[in-house]
Amino acid sequence: xxxxxxxxxxxxxxxxxxxxxxxxxxxxxxxxxxxxxxxxxxxxxxxxxxxxxxxxxxxxxxxxxxxxxxxxxxxxxxxxxxxxxxxxxxxxxxxxxxxxxxxxxxxxxxxxxxxxxxxxxxxxxxxxxxxxxxxxxxxxxxxxxxxxxxxxxxxxxxxxxxxxxxxxxxxxxxxxxxxxxxxxxxxxxxxxxxxxxxxxxxxxxxxxxxxxxxxxxxxxxxxxxxxxxxxxxxxxxxxxxxxxxxx
Ligand SMILES: C[S@@+](CC[C@H](N)C(=O)[O-])C[C@H]1O[C@@H](n2cnc3c(N)ncnc32)[C@H](O)[C@@H]1O
Numbered sequence: 001x002x003x004x005x006x007x008x009x010x011x012x013x014x015x016x017x018x019x020x021x022x023x024x025x026x027x028x029x030x031x032x033x034x035x036x037x038x039x040x041x042x043x044x045x046x047x048x049x050x051x052x053x054x055x056x057x058x059x060x061x062x063x064x065x066x067x068x069x070x071x072x073x074x075x076x077x078x079x080x081x082x083x084x085x086x087x088x089x090x091x092x093x094x095x096x097x098x099x100x101x102x103x104x105x106x107x108x109x110x111x112x113x114x115x116x117x118x119x120x121x122x123x124x125x126x127x128x129x130x131x132x133x134x135x136x137x138x139x140x141x142x143x144x145x146x147x148x149x150x151x152x153x154x155x156x157x158x159x160x161x162x163x164x165x166x167x168x169x170x171x172x173x174x175x176x177x178x179x180x181x182x183x184x185x186x187x188x189x190x191x192x193x194x195x196x197x198x199x200x201x202x203x204x205x206x207x208x209x210x211x212x213x214x215x216x217x218x219x220x221x222x223x224x225x226x227x228x229x230x231x232x233x234x235x236x237x238x239x240x241x242x243x244x245x246x247x
Contacts, residue, residue, distance in 0.1 A: 013046040018162040018169075022107060022135055025156050025171045026052060030131070031101040034059060036091050036117065037109050041069045044105075048082055053103070055083040063088050091117045096124045103131040111139010115146040122150045129174035135160070140168040141220060144182045153177030157187040159195055166198045182220075183227045190231040199228060200245050 015023060023046055033053035035044030041058045048056040058073075060066055066088040073084055087094070096102070102125075106117050114136040121132070132152065136143050152172035160167040168184060178186070189195050203224050209217040228238055 013042055013049055015042055015046055016162065018135065018160050018167055019043045019046070019107070021158060021160050022105070022133060022169055023047065023050075025133065025158065025169060026103070027155065027171075029053060030103045031055070031099055032057060032097070032103075034096075034102065034104040036094075036104055036106050037061075038069070039065060039108065041073070041086075043107065044084075045073070045077070048077055048084055055085065057085045057087060059087045059089055059091060059094060061088065061090050092120045094121070094124060096121070098126065098128055100128065103133060105133045107133070107135040109136060111136045111141075111143050114139065114143050118143070118146045118150060131155070131171070131173045133169070133171045135167050135169045137165075137167070140170075140184070141182055143168075144170065144180055144184070147172050148180050148182065150174075152180060154180045154186070157184055159184075159187050159189075159198055161194045161198070166194075166201065183223050188227070188231065190233045196241055199224070200241060203228070203242075204245050 019042055022043060026047075029051070030053045032055050033044065033047050034057045035041060035047070036059050038044050038058040038060050039062070041060075044056045044058050047053060058066070058069060060069075066086050070086045073086065077084060091106075104121055106114050109117070114134055118132065118134070121130070132147070134143055134147070147170065152174055154177050155171040155173050156169075157171065158169045160169055168187065170180070170184075172180065187195075188199075203221075206217055206221040206224055210221040228241065231238065
């Protein structure tokens with residue numbers, strides 16, 4: 001079989017709901033896409049297959065997993081047809097080339113780590129603009145604060161519900177876009193019961209935190225309260241949403 005035929009017969013990379021929603025958010029191709037904390041590397045592989053980047057770089061700190069991934073990639077994505085690299089490295093120590101049109105994906109790590117990675121990548125890029133697609137496991141408020149502080153603009157944001165867990169997918173750029181808000185703005189669809197449930201999870205979480213540490217959390221709690229107040233649903237529906245939290 002020649003290499004072109006082997007590429008055609010290559011099985012499609014199957015993504016779950018969360019990773020496939022992340023992939024579908026991308027609105028352009030890049031010179032380099034970094035699948036940071038890639039683990040199995042599924043998202044990066046799918047992007048490689050769809051040619052959404054000239055090159056995909058897979059990075060994770062787990063040596064054993066990266067060795068397996070490298071083998072997998074060698075079999076499925078021959079270097080004659082695809083440009084990829086596997087780096088076993090702590091994201092905080094990552095050296096990045098100073099080239100334009102780069103996207104870094106940070107998905108599946110906690111909010112605290114995501115914030116550290118965002119800050120570290122910004123200093124590694126040394127002022128050269130780049131895009132980020134972040135989907136942390138919880139801790140979205142501080143992640144958004146970091147993105148705002150680092151001068152990012154919003155390209156797109158989505159609430160993702162997978163395996164009984166909520167995620168916020170935040171796709172941002174340092175070129176032009178919309179303003180990022182700390183509670184999310186365009187992602188809320190108040191007619192969607194999943195989105196209502198998500199708000200009903202966040203609201204009591206920050207209410208509890210505000211009671212324990214008012215100085216730090218009262219303003220955040222107020223922001224989520226205002227978010228519901230500004231929602232395009234009836235006053236009666238808003239009351240039902242608040243009242244059903246404590247039941
Ligand atoms: C749950 S997996 C996420 C896999 C994939 N990104 C996803 O969203 O499905 C989290 C990965 O982050 C990696 N990780 C955690 N801290 C890291 C660090 N400082 N540098 C590089 N990788 C890290 C772990 O080794 C693990 O493979």
